Every structure is written in C-alpha cells, then in structure tokens.
Amino acid sequence: MQAQSMFDRALLGPAMRDAVVKLDPRQLVRNPVMFTTAVVATLATLLVLGNMVTGAGDLLFQGQLVFWLWLTVLFGNFAEALAEGRGKAQAQSLRATKDQLVACRLGKNGEEEEIPATQLRQGDIVLVSTGRTIPADGEVVSGVASVNEAAITGESAPVIREAGGDRSAVTAGTTVISDEIEVRVTAEPGSGFLDRMIALVEGASRQKTPNETALTILLTGLTLIFLVAVGTLPAFAAFAGGTIALPVLIALFVALIPTTISALLSAIGIAGMDRLIRFNILAKSGRAVEAAGDIGTLLLDKTGTITIGDRQASEFVALPGVAESDLVAAARLSSLADGTPEGRSIVALAGSGDVLPSEAEPIAFSAQTRVSGIDLPGRSIRKGAVDAVLRLGDFPEEAVLSLRKITDRIAQAGGTPLAVVENGRLLGAVHLKDVIKAGIRDRFSELRRMGIRTVMITGDNPLTAAAIAAEAGVDDFLAEAAPEQKLEYIRKEQAEGKLVAMCGDGTNDAPALAQSDVGMAMNTGTQAAREAGNMVDLDSDPTKLIEVVGIGKQLLMTRGALTTFSIANDIAKYFAILPAIFVVLYPSLGALNLMGLASPSSAILSAIIFNALIIPLLVPLALKGVKYRPMPAASQLLRNLAIYGAGGVVAPFIGIKLIDLAVAGLGLA
Amino acid sequence: MDGARLKGAAMTMQYILAGLTALGLLAYLTAVLIRPERF
Numbered sequence: 163m164q165a166q167s168m169f170d171r172a173l174l175g176p177a178m179r180d181a182v183v184k185l186d187p188r189q190l191v192r193n194p195v196m197f198t199t200a201v202v203a204t205l206a207t208l209l210v211l212g213n214m215v216t217g218a219g220d221l222l223f224q225g226q227l228v229f230w231l232w233l234t235v236l237f238g239n240f241a242e243a244l245a246e247g248r249g250k251a252q253a254q255s256l257r258a259t260k261d262q263l264v265a266c267r268l269g270k271n272g273e274e275e276e277i278p279a280t281q282l283r284q285g286d287i288v289l290v291s292t293g294r295t296i297p298a299d300g301e302v303v304s305g306v307a308s309v310n311e312a313a314i315t316g317e318s319a320p321v322i323r324e325a326g327g328d329r330s331a332v333t334a335g336t337t338v339i340s341d342e343i344e345v346r347v348t349a350e351p352g353s354g355f356l357d358r359m360i361a362l363v364e365g366a367s368r369q370k371t372p373n374e375t376a377l378t379i380l381l382t383g384l385t386l387i388f389l390v391a392v393g394t395l396p397a398f399a400a401f402a403g404g405t406i407a408l409p410v411l412i413a414l415f416v417a418l419i420p421t422t423i424s425a426l427l428s429a430i431g432i433a434g435m436d437r438l439i440r441f442n443i444l445a446k447s448g449r450a451v452e453a454a455g456d457i458g459t460l461l462l463d464k465t466g467t468i469t470i471g472d473r474q475a476s477e478f479v480a481l482p483g484v485a486e487s488d489l490v491a492a493a494r495l496s497s498l499a500d501g502t503p504e505g506r507s508i509v510a511l512a513g514s515g516d517v518l519p520s521e522a523e524p525i526a527f528s529a530q531t532r533v534s535g536i537d538l539p540g541r542s543i544r545k546g547a548v549d550a551v552l553r554l555g556d557f558p559e560e561a562v563l564s565l566r567k568i569t570d571r572i573a574q575a576g577g578t579p580l581a582v583v584e585n586g587r588l589l590g591a592v593h594l595k596d597v598i599k600a601g602i603r604d605r606f607s608e609l610r611r612m613g614i615r616t617v618m619i620t621g622d623n624p625l626t627a628a629a630i631a632a633e634a635g636v637d638d639f640l641a642e643a644a645p646e647q648k649l650e651y652i653r654k655e656q657a658e659g660k661l662v663a664m665c666g667d668g669t670n671d672a673p674a675l676a677q678s679d680v681g682m683a684m685n686t687g688t689q690a691a692r693e694a695g696n697m698v699d700l701d702s703d704p705t706k707l708i709e710v711v712g713i714g715k716q717l718l719m720t721r722g723a724l725t726t727f728s729i730a731n732d733i734a735k736y737f738a739i740l741p742a743i744f745v746v747l748y749p750s751l752g753a754l755n756l757m758g759l760a761s762p763s764s765a766i767l768s769a770i771i772f773n774a775l776i777i778p779l780l781v782p783l784a785l786k787g788v789k790y791r792p793m794p795a796a797s798q799l800l801r802n803l804a805i806y807g808a809g810g811v812v813a814p815f816i817g818i819k820l821i822d823l824a825v826a827g828l829g830l831a
Numbered sequence: 832m833d834g835a836r837l838k839g840a841a842m843t844m845q846y847i848l849a850g851l852t853a854l855g856l857l858a859y860l861t862a863v864l865i866r867p868e869r870f
Contacts, residue, residue, distance in 0.1 A: 192870050194863045198856055205852045209845050216841045375867050382867070386860040393853050396846075408849050 173247045180243035181236045194382045195424030196238045198389075199416055203231035206412045223763050223831050224409045230770045231416055237777035238425030245432035245785055257360055263334060265297035266290070268344065279334065282347050290332075291342040298347045299354040301330045301689055305343035311336040311685070311700075321686060331689045348689050355692070358446070371448040373718065374431060377725065381420045381427075384729075388418045395743075402747040410743060410766055417735045417769045423721075423728035425777045426784040430724065433785040434717035442700040443682070443710060450696035453679040454714025457614055458660030460707065461640075461652070461678070464620035464627075467665075467704040468634045469596040472503030473578055475511040477593035479568045481561055489589040491515065493582050496535045496543040499524030504580075504594055505534070543584045545592065551581035561588045576629025596630055603635040605708055608792045610637070614711065617651070619643045619664075648674040663711065665704045667691050680714075682707050716790040719798065723788045723806040724780060730810025731776070738769040738818050757819045760826035767831045768822040772814055775821075 184190065190197045210224045263279035268287045279297035282288065287303065290296050296309070306324035309332060320339050323332050332345055334356045349355070370378065392415040399406045434451045438444070445451045462468055480489040494512035497505040499522065519538060527534035533546030533554070544554055548569050552562060565588055569579035572593045580592040606616050618639040620627045627641035640651055652662045652674055663680035666672075667687030672694035675681035683695030684702035692698055699706055734757075741754040742762035759765035788802070825831050863870050 194860060194870060198860065201852060201856060205849060208848065212841055212845060218841065370868070370870075378870065379864060379867050382860050382863045386857070386864070389853060389856055389860065408845055411849075 173244060176250075177240055177243040177247045180247070181239035184239035184243060185235065190235075190239075193238070193424055193428070194378060195385050195419055195421055196235055198385055198419065199231065199238075199421055200235045202412045202415060203228065203235060206231055206409050209408050209412075219407055219409070220763065223767065224407070226767055226830060227409050227413050227770055230767070230774045231412070234416065234421055234425070234770075234774040234777065237774055238421065241426050241429040241777060241781045241784060242432070244781060245429040245436065248436055248785075263295055263297040266294070280351050282351065284347055284350050286347045288345050288347065289342065290338045290345055292338055292340055295337045296332045296334055296345060298334045298345075298351075299349040299356075299689070300332055300345040300347045302332060302343045303346045305341060307338045307341040307343045309336050310339050329686055331687060331692060333685070355698075371431065371452045373452050373721070374427060374448070377423075377427065377721065381424050385419045388415060392418070399744075399747060404747045406743055413766050413770050414739050414743065417739055417773050418732055420725075420728045420732075421773060422731060422776055422780065423725045426724055426780060427721070429781065429784045430717065430721050430787075433787065434713065434720075436785075437713050437716070437787065438697070438710065441706065441709060441713065443706060444698045444700060446696045446698075450680055451714050451717055453661050454663060454697075454710045455716070455718040456661050457663045457680060457711050457714070459615045459617060459655045459662045460609065460711065461617050461619055461648070461662060461664035461674075462636070462707065463665065463704055464596070464618050464622070464630060467599075467707075468602055468618055468636070469598055469630065472507075472597075473594040474507040474597050475504065475580075475592050476577070476595040477572075478511070478590065479572070479593060480590035481564045481568070481588055484587075484589050486590075488584075489582060492543045492584045492589055493545060493592050495538075495541075496545050496582070498522075499536060500527070500534055502527065507594075508580075508592055541585060543582070545580050545582045548579055548581045548591070551583050551588075554583060555586045557583075557586075557588050565591065573623065574625050574629060576626050576633060578626070598630070598634050599705075602705075603633075606635045606637075609708065609711070611794060612711070612715070612792045613795060615660075619648060645670040645673060649677055652677045663707055665699070665707050666695070667702070680707075680710065682710060712790055712792075716787045719790060719802065720784065720788045723802050724784060726803065727780070727806040727810035727813075730807050731773075731814050733811050734814030734818055735769050735773070737815075738765045742766050757815060757822070759819070759822045761831065763831035764822050764825045765818075768818045768825055769814075771821050771825070772817045776814075776817070 185200065187197070187200070190200050206224075206228045210221065210228050213219045213224060214221060265277055265279045265282050266289045267275045267277055267282065268289050269275060274289060282298045288297055288300070290307070302323050302325045304325050306322065308320040309323045310320050311333065323329055323343065332343070334354050392411055395411060395414075396406055431448050435445055435448060438451060478486060478490050478493060480486040490512045493508050494515050497508040498518040500506070500508075521539060523537040525533070525535040525537065525544070527546070531546070532550035533544045535542070535544035544551060548565065565581060568591050569581070572579040572591060576596060578594040578596070580594055582589045582592060609616055615638065616636045618627065618631050618634065618636045620630070620639065620641055621643060622630070622641055624641040627639045631639040640647060648664070648671075652664065655662045656679070661679040663682070664674060664678045665682040665684065666675050667684035669688045669690040671687075672690040675683055675691060675694040680697060681695035682697040682699050682704075683691040684704065685692070685698055685700045686702040697710065737754050737756050738759060741751045742759070742765035744751045745755070745762060755765070759768065791798070
C-alpha cells in the first residue's frame, strides 16, 4: 500500500480541521495530560476575560499566554490527526473498492441472482467468474482460479486460489483473472477483512496498548505531582509577602507537565501501525506491534523462510560397482520430462546429453507412489524417496545396505536423498540439497545481537534438521514438528517469560498462531489461520517476520526516546520560569537565570512558546520513528539517553533563549 | 462598589474558580491513576 508524505497538502488541511474538532472534551478526556492542559487553558481564558472587565494585570502578556496554551493543545491534536489522516487516505481507496462490489449469488437450485455485496450473508454461495471482483471474504468451495490481489496487497502477480487445502481463502476486493470459482461467504457484512482493514487504518478501532497504558499512568502521576506542587506556590508567595498572578501559575504548571510526549503518544502508536501497513502487513491491534518489539523467541518455518522453497541437486552418488556416468545418465533421462524445480536441477547438474526420445513415456510424481520416472523401449527408470523406490522390487541385500549408507550420509549433511533405479537395478542416489537463502545467516546473527533466539521449525528428521540449523546459524530447531509440538514449544517459551513470534498459513497452524504473542498469518493461508493470527502479511512472505520485530522495536524506542526528551525538557523550564516568578520575592533566585532572559514576563512567555512549538517540531520524528540499529538493549539505552536525554536538556536552553530574544525584540513582553 | 473593592472581589472569585478547577483536576487525575484502562 502506498502512503502519502506527512507534509502532503491533502493531509495537512484536514489534519488542521480535525485538530479543532478534537477539542471536544469527550475526545480529549482520553489523554489525561492534554485534557488537563485544555482545562487550565479554559480557566486562564476565563481569568483573562475577567481581568479585561476589571482591568487588572498585563492583558497583552496574559492574552499571549492563553493563546500559546491553546496552541499547545491544538498542536497535540494536530499530531494525532496527521497520523490518523494518513490512514484515512489509504482507507478511502479501500472503501471505494468495497462500495462498488456486486455479487452473483447462487440459489439452492443453482439459479444466479445479481445483488449488491452488502446484502450477502455468512453461508451464501457466490459465483465469481473471470474479470469479476470477489464480493465478500470466503472460502473457495468449488473450482480453481488465478486471482489478482493487487487491491489488497499492491502486488499485481496473480495467485492461485482453489477449493480445499491451504489456498482456499479469498478476500473481498480481489479480482478473478482466469477461470471461475464458487465461494462460500464466511464474513457478515461490515466484519470482513476489508472492513476491518478500513477501520484499522483509520484508527477507529484503536485501543491503548499495555505499554501506552503504563506510560499514561506515569505521565498522569507526574501531572498530579506538579498540580499539587504548583498549588502550594501561592502560599509560599504569601509567606514572602507577595502574590503570583494566576495565569502565570497556570503557565508554570503547563510548562512542567509532560505535554510533549502526551501530545505525541497516540501519533507514535498510529504511525507504528502505519509503518506495518506500508510494509503490507496488517496488524489487528497495536498490542501486536508492541509485542513484536519485545520478542524473545522467533519461530521460523524452514521451507520458504530459511531455505528457498525448492531443493537443488548437488551431487550424484553411485553405488559400488555402478559407473557414475550410468547413474548420471539415468537420473538425467528420468528428469527430462520432470518440470519440478528438483527435476530441472538434476538435468542442470547432469549437464548436456540426450534429448527426450519421442517414444518416451514419462511417469509423473504422485503423492501416493512418491516416485517419478520414464519408460522407454527396453528401459524403465524410476527415481524417488528411498523407501518408495525400495518397495518397487526385490533388490540384493548388499545393494540396499550400500544405498542406505549413502542416503544416511546425505541426510546427516542436511540433504534429501533421491534413489535411482533402472530395470530393477539400484544405481545410487541424487543428493538434493536445501539451499539456504543468501544472507540469512547474517540476519540471524543480527537477531542474536538484538537478544532474539531463532528456532527453526521443520518436518525433516532430527539429523537433517540439525545439519540445516547449523548451516543457517539458528539457535535451536524443532524437527518432525507437528502442530501440537509447535504449540507446546510456544507455551514452554512463554512460561519462561519470553514473548514468542511465529508465522503460519495452514489451518493446522491456527492454534500456535493464536497462542503466540505475535502470530503472523499469510494472506494466502486459510481463513482459520488469518483469524487466529494477530497480524496478516498481505505479501505472504514469512521472512518479513524479522522486519516486523524491527518495526516493533522502533515503535518502542521512539516512544521511549520522546518520553526521555519530554521529561529532560523540564530542567531548562525550571531555570526559565522559577527565577522569573520568584525573583521579586526572593532576589537570590536571580542566580538561576542562567540564560540571561530579558525580563520575567518574557522568560515565562518564551518557556510556554517553546513548550508549544516543540510539539509540531517533533511530529516528523514521531511519525517517522527513531532510527533503529540492531544492537544490545543496554547499548541502545545508553545511545538514546545520550541523544534524547542530553538533547532534551540542552535544546530548550537554546530554544528558550532564541525565543526570548525574539519576544524581547518584538516588544511582546 | 468602588474599583478597588471590585478588583478584590474579582480576585477572590478567581482564586475560588482556580481552586475548584484544581480540585476537579485532582479528582480526575486520581481516577485516571486508579482505572487507567478506562481512559
């Protein structure tokens, strides 16, 4: 999915309007710090209006304070509206797709009826023919078709959808580009994948994540402390024989409470989900994105994730007494008509030779026989799984033992042996090797540096699994893995306090997907898998789970970095506002005016202006995210403390001083 | 009512209003701390 730039005019205008709409107290009340700021800004407005009647105080100064207090609230609303706006723009194009859908519903007697897709109910059967758009989420119950899922995934290469198996789920909004399928509707109107996607990208169904709730408690606690602290100041002033103007007290309170991070908090969360969506991954909740950042164990399927899906022939091993050239020639001949990647790789490894004779009768591989081959006049060649080939005849015990030795050696090396037999004579074996994806070893080292344990899941036997695990550099493996074993493994890891991520696409993966903290289902998978996972990868690429962890970490780091920056910001404000308020009552506090600010009024006003302006200045960072580098958590923490902690202390000193120069120069205070 | 007394009365009103607001915020922030999941 394409995302718009955050500075796109089409986004900025509506975001500004929404910032005002979000002043609605029913919306603001969900953000305690910003709600508190809005309440005290209202109070300050009433006080200044009262002062206008009585003529008390410096109205120009107080009016400016009120203006900047409201801007603080509006900037916070704007940050959230801008983050939501990007999702809304994406949702608009999805909604346009959904609104135009028409279905061809099949009646009980097979009669066809054209109806709007919104009238479809769960269990209805619809017929979708070439060129038609699938009107609702469902499962193919009859037929096979190529489907273009570009409307959902952005990927225009068609995918096959067929009845039964793991490729039966179809999504509303995708288009059948060849053949015809009958689909049983599995979602009620308004609860389909497209509807959920629209709601998610619009942020409508966004709930606070556990980390956000924890941070809200911290920020609310700080606000409460500052409320009590500022509330005691009039008593101190009275003791010293003076007074503090209420608008000034309000300004001090707003400058001290953590407005910066509170204003950016929901924008950071929305932007995290948005980053995943741009990566073609749909997270069903912010909690899932956050959990991805804290993952301790990553369960990865061997095939397709660690190895490229197809095995390649790497070696011909002839039995004693058999010429290797005989084995090579037989293996080559039997593979000439074999269109599978394995078959093609055997031909490629064997090199040049005879072309397929016209009288040849190819024998296709089948799951029942587990062998393939070729029949020629006077020649019959078969190749396949060792046990399946040995069942084809009564071979000499010595030859069988020799073959077993060879195949055991291949299995120990992580390969798959393919036995070859010609006219009842065992010739030897072809070593099919799982090809480890380029660079995957480095990716696992990177994950290890991030403190994440990688576990390879495979249906292979333990010997083969161990060899591939060692070559790929994973930390552990689960061989001959059945769905129950996966579930058990996840539970064991979780019992040790680790968060577990995994991906899957089959119905048999659904329990493990539901149990894992981050369960990424493939979009090509079954409806059950997509329902069970808390993320759906629209590109169906399991390797993206590694990137998901990075995005989750980036979300957590951005929130942490901006919280550090926001709290560190307070230090400069103490030096700006406290001497300004108390210098008349306690002249010795003038020593705190390190910045040499022009006057008490300009110091207070400058601090409040900085407090407001820092919010929009940090919006790009909140939306883009802090740059993530794979490194141990302790180094990461130190690095961020140095940048955002020290930066948060230093930046306001410079900012407030510059604003003070401008305020004094313009005669505003 | 002369100007000084008007200002004094307005001042008192302002402090009462500010006090009530502070108490309201105190109650609200305490509620957030007790039931954060509701906010």
